[in-house]
Amino acid sequence: MLTIALDAEHTRHSQAGIARYGRSLATALRKRSDLSVIELGGGNVVPRGTLQKKLLTARHDLLWYPLLARRKAADVGADIYHSPLLRGPLTRGRPPFVMTVHDLVPVRWPETMPRWHRIYTRRVMPRLLDAADRIITPSKDTADDLNALLHVPAGKIRVVPNGVDDLFFGNAPSSANGPYVLFVGTPEPRKNLRRLVSAMTILHERGFREKLFVVGGGGWGGVFANSETVHSVGRVGDDELHSLYANASCLALPSLHEGFGLPALEAMASGTPVVAGRAGALPEADGISRGIGERERLIAAGRERAKGFTWDRAAALTAAVYRELM
Numbered sequence: 001m002l003t004i005a006l007d008a009e010h011t012r013h014s015q016a017g018i019a020r021y022g023r024s025l026a027t028a029l030r031k032r033s034d035l036s037v038i039e040l041g042g043g044n045v046v047p048r049g050t051l052q053k054k055l056l057t058a059r060h061d062l063l064w065y066p067l068l069a070r071r072k073a074a075d076v077g078a079d080i081y082h083s084p085l086l087r088g089p090l091t092r093g094r095p096p097f098v099m100t101v102h103d104l105v106p107v108r109w110p111e112t113m114p115r116w117h118r119i120y121t122r123r124v125m126p127r128l129l130d131a132a133d134r135i136i137t138p139s140k141d142t143a144d145d146l147n148a149l150l151h152v153p154a155g156k157i158r159v160v161p162n163g164v165d166d167l168f169f170g171n172a173p174s175s176a177n178g179p180y181v182l183f184v185g186t187p188e189p190r191k192n193l194r195r196l197v198s199a200m201t202i203l204h205e206r207g208f209r210e211k212l213f214v215v216g217g218g219g220w221g222g223v224f225a226n227s228e229t230v231h232s233v234g235r236v237g238d239d240e241l242h243s244l245y246a247n248a249s250c251l252a253l254p255s256l257h258e259g260f261g262l263p264a265l266e267a268m269a270s271g272t273p274v275v276a277g278r279a280g281a282l283p284e285a286d287g288i289s290r291g292i293g294e295r296e297r298l299i300a301a302g303r304e305r306a307k308g309f310t311w312d313r314a315a316a317l318t319a320a321v322y323r324e325l326m
Contacts, residue, residue: 001033001034001035001036002034002035002036002079002080002319002322002323002326003035003036003037003038003076003077003078003079003080004029004035004036004037004038004078004079004080004082004322005038005040005069005072005073005076005078005080005081005082005095006022006025006026006029006037006038006039006040006082006084007022007040007069007081007082007083007084007085007087007088008022008023008026008039008040009040009069017102017185017186017262017263018084018085018102020262021084021100021102021138021162021262022084022085024162024163024165024311024314025084025311025314025315025318026039027311028163028311028312028314028315029315029318029319031312031315032315032316032319034319035319035322038073038076038078040069040072040073067089067090069081069083070088070089070093070095070097073095074094074095078095079095079096079322079326080095080096080098080322080325081095081096081097081098082097082098082099082100082318082322083097083098083099083100084100085099085100085102086099086101086102086125086128087128088128088131088132089131090124090127090128090131091127091131092130092131092133096133096134096325097131097132097133098132098133098134098135098136098321098322098325099128099129099132099134099135099136100135100136100137100138101129101135101136101137101142101146102137102138102142103142103145104142104145104146104149104150106118106120106121106125107121107125107145107149107150108145108149109189111189112188112189113189125150126150129146129150129152132156133156133325134156134157134158134321134324134325135152135156135157135158136157136158136159136160136318136321137157137158137159137160138159138160138161138162139159139161140159143157143159158317158321160314160317160318160321161309161313161314161317162262162265162309162311162314163309163310163311163312163313163314164262164265164266164268164269164306164309164310164311165238165266165311167238167239167242168242168245168266168269168270168306169269169270169303169306169307170242171246172242172243172245172246172247172270173243174247175243175244175247177213177247178209178210178211179209179210179211179249180210180211180212180213180231180247180248180249181200181210181211181212181213181248181249181250181251181252182212182213182215182244182245182248182249182250182251182252182267182272183196183212183213183214183215183216183251183252183253183254184215184216184241184244184245184251184263184266184267185215185216185255185263186216187214187216191254191255192254192255193214193254195254196212196252196254197212197229197230199252199254200212200229200230201229204228204229210249211228211229211230211231212229212230212231212252213231213233213244213248214230214231214232214233215233215234215235215236215241215244216234216235241266242266242270245266245267245270245272246270246271246272248267248272249273250272250273250274250275251263251264251267251272251273251274251275252275252276253274253275253276254276255276261276264276265306265309268303268305268306269303269306269307271303
């Protein structure tokens with residue numbers, strides 16, 4: 001049996017996509033009889049009240065916390081240290097280091113990232129990629145980007161598609177809300193939420209009744225006030241999120257780029273059409289209009305597509321990556 005030290009620090013207080021990935025993967029890995037999973041995070045790596053904890057601000061812990069976590073992984077006898085996001089030790093060592101890279105937005109669209117993140121991408125990311133013994137990506141698109149843009153050897157990269165929680169395939173209670181288009185995500189510039197708001201304005205000028213419901217919080221893309229067009233829901237739990245998906249006219253994904261697009265998969269499992277746009281507010285508006293009009297056909301196709309993505313399958317593929325390093 002392999003012992004896996006999984007960095008769970010980022011998953012504890014966040015509803016963002018990467019945190020959801022970490023929690024769901026950890027749950028599926030723990031179900032496997034061939035693995036013992038130890039979650040690292042919080043006080044079991046950096047005790048509260050210590051000088052180290054006081055020094056670990058949100059940005060500095062990108063550098064210092066992973067070093068301490070790997071040391072902790074070695075102390076507990078872990079065979080593998082897995083970081084589910086873009087941070088980790090900057091040198092090679094023991095135990096072997098596996099890192100998940102979800103997308104290369106900081107490289108492809110650096111202007112959409114805050115200054116500290118651009119510096120981190122330039123100076124730290126190359127060392128992380130070199131130090132990792134294996135790199136997991138959720139899609140072939142991200143794997144190809146790593147190889148083409150950052151020259152990471154293809155033999156070091158493994159594609160492991162994300163899964164969708166069983167919850168989203170179940171029945172959800174009906175909603176008292178009127179018809180709405182749903183957006184789920186952190187309002188960062190790369191999510192292109194402003195373009196979606198412009199598209200909804202165009203739709204309202206055409207007589208559409210749907211409002212835009214924005215689910216998520218944090219980020220640095222600005223806050224959208226409630227209006228005749230937009231209703232900001234904020235952060236929600238999984239049960240409420242499922243209900244919001246299931247009762248939406250469609251899910252809109254206007255992002256500049258997504259490494260995988262977990263909300264799309266969750267929406268399809270919930271029986272909700274997904275509309276993704278790439279070129280301005282007017283095409284986005286036309287896409288939303290078509291998506292609502294073809295709702296029944298898209299629901300059936302989406303649910304069938306979502307069935308192919310499970311966290312158990314993701315855990316099995318991830319376990320295979322771990323075994324490669326033994």
